[in-house]
Amino acid sequence: MTTEYSSTTIWMVFFATGIGAFVLRSSFIFLIGKLDDIPPWVEGALRFVPPAVLAAIVIPAVLLLSLEPSLRLVFETEKLLALALAGVVAWQTDNFLATIGIGMVILWGFQTIM
Structure with a gap:
């Protein structure tokens, strides 16, 4: 399969996507960890x-x-x-x-x- 992207570019896209997913998920965890009380509507949605x-x-x-x-x-x-x-x-x-x-x-x- 031929592509116009180099293998370095493809790996950089994979790496950036992984970092972005990690940041999004961990930010939610850290945000909820700092809250004293989770709003009931959030708990209802997470259910x-x-x-x-x-x-x-x-x-x-x-x-x-x-x-x-x-x-x-x-x-x-x-x-x-x-x-x-x-x-x-x-x-x-x-x-x-x-x-x-x-x-x-x-x-x-x-x-x-x-």
């Missing part, structure tokens, strides 16, 4: 971060957007069934590790069966 991150990781792995022959969602049945059953486990147990563990076992079982 939704783990489910949003998990959904952002899981949903694209299960549902794909296809443009051929027309715009539609494409999915593998075993992944969709495992996601649905893991959702039931999450709803019933409120246990993150149980949801992931049982969901993976169900997915592997469906993949060997189908």
Whole structure:
């Protein structure tokens, strides 16, 4: 693969991006550490971060957007069934590790069966 950027430029972009991400994340940690009281609306918003991150990781792995022959969602049945059953486990147990563990076992079982 040929590119018009030198390898030094590419590494500098990686380095600058890593430093920028570190500064943004650590500044939030240090800012919250200096506050005596976290506002309730911030705590309320932060409550939704783990489910949003998990959904952002899981949903694209299960549902794909296809443009051929027309715009539609494409999915593998075993992944969709495992996601649905893991959702039931999450709803019933409120246990993150149980949801992931049982969901993976169900997915592997469906993949060997189908």
